[in-house]
Amino acid sequence: MKRRALWSTALIAPLALYGCGSAAGPESSGGGGEGGTLVVWDWKSGDETAKSYIEAAKADFAAKHPDVEVEFVAQPFDQYYNLLGTAIQSGEGPDVMLFNGGGQLRDRTDALLPLEEFLAEDMERLAGWEAFSADGHVYAAPVTLQGHPIYYNKALYAEAGLDPEAPAATWEAFLADCEQLTEVTGADCFALGNKEGIGIQFFLSGLGSGVLTPAEYDAWIAGDRDWVSPNVKRIFELWAETEQAGLNNDGVNSTAMFNDEFAIFDAGDAAHVIGLMSDVGHWKDFSEFLGAENVGVMPAPVVTAGAEPSLPYDGGIGYGVAEWTEDPALAADLVRSLSSATALEAFYADAGAIAADTTIDASSSGPATAEIVDMLPTGKPALHVALSAETLELMGRLSQQLLSGSVTVDDALAQLAESDA
Amino acid sequence: MPPLATPVRTPVRPGTPTPRRRVRSGRGAAGRSRAERLAPYVLVAPAALIIGVFRLYPLALGVNFSFTGDGDRNGQAVGLDNYAALFEDPLFLASMRNVGLLVLLLPVAVLIPGLLATFIYLRVPGHRVYRSVYFFPAVLSPVIIGAIFNLLLAFDGPANALLGTVGLGPVDWLGDPDIAMFAVVGVHIWATFGMALVVFLAGFATLDASLIDAARVDGASLPRVVRHVIVPGLSRTIQFVVVTTMIGMLTSMFGLLYVMTGGGPEGSTYLPEYYIWFQQGQMGRPALASAASTVLFGVMLVVGLGQIAVLRRAGRED
Numbered sequence: 001m002k003r004r005a006l007w008s009t010a011l012i013a014p015l016a017l018y019g020c021g022s023a024a025g026p027e028s029s030g031g032g033g034e035g036g037t038l039v040v041w042d043w044k045s046g047d048e049t050a051k052s053y054i055e056a057a058k059a060d061f062a063a064k065h066p067d068v069e070v071e072f073v074a075q076p077f078d079q080y081y082n083l084l085g086t087a088i089q090s091g092e093g094p095d096v097m098l099f100n101g102g103g104q105l106r107d108r109t110d111a112l113l114p115l116e117e118f119l120a121e122d123m124e125r126l127a128g129w130e131a132f133s134a135d136g137h138v139y140a141a142p143v144t145l146q147g148h149p150i151y152y153n154k155a156l157y158a159e160a161g162l163d164p165e166a167p168a169a170t171w172e173a174f175l176a177d178c179e180q181l182t183e184v185t186g187a188d189c190f191a192l193g194n195k196e197g198i199g200i201q202f203f204l205s206g207l208g209s210g211v212l213t214p215a216e217y218d219a220w221i222a223g224d225r226d227w228v229s230p231n232v233k234r235i236f237e238l239w240a241e242t243e244q245a246g247l248n249n250d251g252v253n254s255t256a257m258f259n260d261e262f263a264i265f266d267a268g269d270a271a272h273v274i275g276l277m278s279d280v281g282h283w284k285d286f287s288e289f290l291g292a293e294n295v296g297v298m299p300a301p302v303v304t305a306g307a308e309p310s311l312p313y314d315g316g317i318g319y320g321v322a323e324w325t326e327d328p329a330l331a332a333d334l335v336r337s338l339s340s341a342t343a344l345e346a347f348y349a350d351a352g353a354i355a356a357d358t359t360i361d362a363s364s365s366g367p368a369t370a371e372i373v374d375m376l377p378t379g380k381p382a383l384h385v386a387l388s389a390e391t392l393e394l395m396g397r398l399s400q401q402l403l404s405g406s407v408t409v410d411d412a413l414a415q416l417a418e419s420d421a
Numbered sequence: 422m423p424p425l426a427t428p429v430r431t432p433v434r435p436g437t438p439t440p441r442r443r444v445r446s447g448r449g450a451a452g453r454s455r456a457e458r459l460a461p462y463v464l465v466a467p468a469a470l471i472i473g474v475f476r477l478y479p480l481a482l483g484v485n486f487s488f489t490g491d492g493d494r495n496g497q498a499v500g501l502d503n504y505a506a507l508f509e510d511p512l513f514l515a516s517m518r519n520v521g522l523l524v525l526l527l528p529v530a531v532l533i534p535g536l537l538a539t540f541i542y543l544r545v546p547g548h549r550v551y552r553s554v555y556f557f558p559a560v561l562s563p564v565i566i567g568a569i570f571n572l573l574l575a576f577d578g579p580a581n582a583l584l585g586t587v588g589l590g591p592v593d594w595l596g597d598p599d600i601a602m603f604a605v606v607g608v609h610i611w612a613t614f615g616m617a618l619v620v621f622l623a624g625f626a627t628l629d630a631s632l633i634d635a636a637r638v639d640g641a642s643l644p645r646v647v648r649h650v651i652v653p654g655l656s657r658t659i660q661f662v663v664v665t666t667m668i669g670m671l672t673s674m675f676g677l678l679y680v681m682t683g684g685g686p687e688g689s690t691y692l693p694e695y696y697i698w699f700q701q702g703q704m705g706r707p708a709l710a711s712a713a714s715t716v717l718f719g720v721m722l723v724v725g726l727g728q729i730a731v732l733r734r735a736g737r738e739d
Contacts, residue, residue, distance in 0.1 A: 082702055107705075195596070196683055251576025253686040254596025260575075389704055397512075400686045404598065 037069045038325075038334055041084065042098030044317070046074030053347035061337035070334060084108075088322075095325040096334050099140050101131025101315035102385045112139040113321040118332035126339060126356045128315030130381055140320035141339040142356035143347065144278040147313025148206045148382055149372055151286060153187075155294040156271045160184040167298035171210070171238075174301040178247055181271045189247035191270035193261030194403065195254055197396020202257075203239055204395075205312040205382035206274035210300030211235050212383075214308050221381050227417035228410075231304055236409045238303065240402045253400050257281075266290065277354040278316050283368040284352030292366030299375070311375035312382035315356065391419045480718070487712035491705070503712035512684075512699075513713060516691040519602060520720065523670045523692075526606055530666050531659065534614040538621035539647060542628075552622070559615035563673070566612045567680030571595070574604060598689035601682055605690055608681070609674055617662045624658030625651075664728040671721065693717040 044050045058070060073094065075083050081104060087093035088111045099105040105112075114137035123129070128142035154164035160181045168174035178189035192199050209217060212231050219225070226232060242248060249255065249264050262281045265273040266289035275281045286295045299309040319338045321331040337343065344355035348362070354372060362373045384392065395416060401407040490499040507513045537555060541548045558566065573580050574594035581591040594604045628651070636646050652659070675694050682690040684699065691699075693713060701710035 081705075085705070195685060197685060250591070251593050251596050254574075254576055254593050254601075256571075393704070397685070397688050400598075404687070406598070406687065 036067065037071060038096060038331060039094040040070060040072045040096045040098075040319070040334070041075055041080075041087075041094040042072065042319075043075050043077040043080050044098060045072040047351070049351040050347065052350050053343050056346045057334075057338045057340065057343040060340045060343060061334050064333055064337070065330065068330065091324060093322050093324070095322055095331045096319050096338075097322065098143075098317055098319055099132070100317055101128065101140075101142070101146070103389060105132055105139055105318075105320065106134045109134050109137070109139055111323050113323050113325070113328055113332075115139060115141065115321060115332055115335065118329065119336065122336060122339065125341070125359055127358050127376060128313070128318075128356045131315035131385070132318045132320070140315075140318035141335050142315035142318040143339055143344065144316035144353040145313050145356055145376070146279070146316030147277040147311055147354075147372075147379065148202050148274050149277060149297045149311060149368075149375070150206050150272060150300060151265065151275050151283070151368065152272045152296045152298055153265070153268060153270075153290060153294060154296045155290065156181055156185050156187050156268060157296075164296065167296065168301050169299075171301045171303040175245075175247075178271070185271070187268060188249045188264075188270040189272060190242060190249070191261050191264035191273040192248040192252050193255035193257035193264075194252045194396075194399060195256045195260075197393070197399055198257050199252065199261070200239060200395055200399030201384040201392060202274040203399075204235060205384045207238065207300045207303070208235055208383040209310045209312060209380065210307050211238070211303045213304070213306045217310075217380060217383070220383055221386050223386070225386075225417075225420055227413045227420065233409060233413060234303060236402065236413060239399060240405075240409060243403045252403055262286075277313060277372060279351070279353060282352060282354075283366065283372070287366055287368070292368070295366065295368040297368045297371040297375075311372065311379035313354075313376065313379045314381050314385050316353070318356070387420065391416060394419045483711050483718075484715050486708055487715045489708045489711075491708045495708075499708075503709050504716075506709060507712055507716065512688050512691055513693075513696055515688050516693045516696045519690070519692055520671065522602060523606065524667070527663065527667055527670070530606075530610045530614070530670065531617070531663050533610060534617035534621055534662070535655075535659065537614075538618050538625060539651060541618075541622065542625040542651075543643075555618050556615035558612045561612065563612065563676030564680050566608060567677045570604075570608045571681055595682055596686050598687040601686055602690050605674070605677055605681055606670070609670065609677055612677070613666075613669055613673075617666060620662055620665075621655070621658060624655045628654045660731050664731055667724060668721075668728070671724065693720070 045054045054072060061068075061070060084093070084097060085108075088108065093111070099108075116138045119138060119141055122141060126142050128145045129138060132138060132140040132142060152167055157164040157167070157177075160177075161184065162177055162180060168177045181187055182189060192203075194200060211234050212220065216226075216229065216231055220232075243252060249261075249270055255261055255264075258280065262273065262275065262285065264270050265275075266286060268290065273281075275283075275286070277283075283292075283295055283297075299311070302309060319335045321328060321335060325331045339356065341357055341359060344357040345360050347353055348355040348360055354362070354369070354376075358373075358376065362369045384395075387395070398407060398412040398415060402409065402412055487503055488498055488500065489495070490497050490502065534555075537551070541552050545551075572578055575581075576591060576593055576596065580594065584591065592600065595601050632650050632654070633646060636650050641649070671692075672694065674692055675698065678684065678690055678692060678695050684691045684695055694717065697710045697713045697717065700706045700713065
């Protein structure tokens with residue numbers, strides 16, 4: 001009996017501690033960064049394709065500060081923000097760290113140093129600052145741009161008797177082209193994988209500029225999102241309609257986006273895919289399979305009158321400086337080296353990324369790259385990047401339900417509006 | 422898999438005096454007896470400390486964190502808010518429903534290795550080959566198994582091609598929310614039944630063959646032999662397999678889920694474990710994850726106590 005009492009005490013004791021401390025650890029900062037060494041955290045420097053980029057950036061920095069040592073620590077990407085969060089809270093973080101643009105950076109601006117005074121000279125040369133800015137401050141310098149162009153297979157267009165250089169500009173024409181493509185070549189209209197629920201994000205951003213009016217688009221990015229407006233509803237209707245009309249490959253909800261969806265496009269089994277600009281699932285990957293001359297990029301077809309299609313893109317990745325670093329100017333200099341023209345040119349050439357530097361000549365990589373670079377000046381931030389992680393997760397789940405028909409568009413939008421409120 | 426714990430009792434004859442060597446020293450009897458009294462505690466201390474520091478303290482911390490907030494409310498006491506949020510979250514509810522589904526599927530998971538072991542025991546042709554072949558998947562990691570079945574069960578994969586040849590329509594094994602969970606559990610059973618099979622075979626080794634021979638001489642059919650001779654003779658083994666299979670299903674499906682479905686489609690293949698990882702690692706809500714862990718701990722406690730009860734009863738029957 002006594003032992004049982006002891007055990008229940010041991011089990012209940014935790015309750016006495018009820019609600020003290022915090023699950024995410026105490027918020028603290030300070031420390032870190034020894035003199036003479038700068039520590040950089042990222043998930044890129046270990047890649048073979050990024051080697052020349054890191055070398056170029058190191059050389060650039062060494063020319064300015066020969067006595068300062070730079071140590072790159074490559075972390076696994078799937079654990080990166082967990083590790084970074086822990087490091088930030090323990091105050092033992094690196095001096096310079098890599099970020100994805102958007103929410104991941106904005107959630108951590110407390111731990112970052114505003115860099116606008118150090119980076120003033122680079123403002124003109126580089127694009128994609130928006131994704132690394134918050135509350136009027138710039139927290140990181142963009143290295144690559146990430147966006148969602150619509151790629152199409154020019155060889156299939158030619159085989160189907162369509163003009164490969166003149167893809168459809170309106171949705172009706174696009175549907176007619178798709179019908180012809182499928183009839184003649186047997187290829188599906190879209191390669192789509194929504195197993196992880198990411199397919200809808202690419203669809204929303206890739207086609208959104210052809211549906212929303214410019215005013216609606218800008219309001220959405222600014223945070224004023226009307227989920228039940230007719231045009232937003234139209235995007236989600238298109239998502240369901242394209243599936244019902246058989247425009248997608250089979251088994252969308254069990255097809256993984258990374259690898260499987262892009263493999264369908266690589267194999268020429270689908271005529272279009274909404275892909276990426278940098279890293280993977282992009283012009284360089286597709287060119288390897290289809291030949292650079294067969295990879296085309298088209299603007300979003302116009303669905304509603306008044307829409308002005310634009311390339312959706314944001315700053316992809318960029319380096320920021322920790323707030324606790326000992327010598328902010330020194331760390332900012334390293335950030336400048338990491339986004340210097342020579343370094344970014346190496347990154348663009350070897351890793352197949354659209355670099356943030358607009359002065360790099362991209363015309364040698366085939367027509368797709370040239371078209372993407374041409375569209376950059378009129379491009380706008382991607383629609384899905386403006387959403388919170390929670391809303392994106394819900395949207396992924398609802399998009400699968402829309403495909404299987406277990407939820408209506410109205411119902412899905414009501415849930416999204418509530419989540420985004 | 423934890424080894425079957427059968428308490429071994431050494432018979433102690435009452436009345437036999439334990440020989441104790443008394444060492445005379447300068448110290449008084451009081452000091453000696455205190456040392457003797459303290460000795461067991463000192464000896465137990467390392468084990469108790471390890472349990473306390475590495476098991477109970479983290480457990481207490483986790484439970485404690487489940488009453489704090491996430492994000493802006495980091496570190497503040499929020500009462501039962503996390504638990505309220507949990508039980509309003511369709512994902513968490515789906516994961517609890519899936520736990521119920523696993524309990525319902527448990528008999529299948531036990532029946533398969535049981536039947537196959539019976540066939541091997543009854544020496545069906547080729548039983549030696551089957552005995553080793555059945556165990557093969559048990560040595561593969563869930564990630565590899567998941568990757569293999571991702572390919573097999575793909576919409577345009579071999580499984581559907583096979584169905585197509587016999588005129589059945591393609592099935593979206595991992596993309597249909599009504600089927601995906603069964604597909605994953607099926608793969609889990611395929612991957613782990615080898616271990617249960619070995620336990621069953623060990624149980625058969627203790628079975629009295631003369632009983633089966635006698636039943637056969639009396640003209641009993643195979644189903645009757647199974648029902649009236651084999652099952653009663655194996656009751657302890659069956660109980661053990663039931664308990665370990667249940668625990669295996671509840672705690673070691675993360676790898677398969679991660680590789681095969683990622684919780685989808687439509688959130689239909691979430692299990693509490695996967696939900697905890699998702700909230701903590703992907704959504705940055707460690708306090709909510711702590712609350713979900715506490716609920717899972719409660720479920721496992723019930724299952725664990727059930728296990729102890731079953732094993733104790735089995736031990737008594739011996």
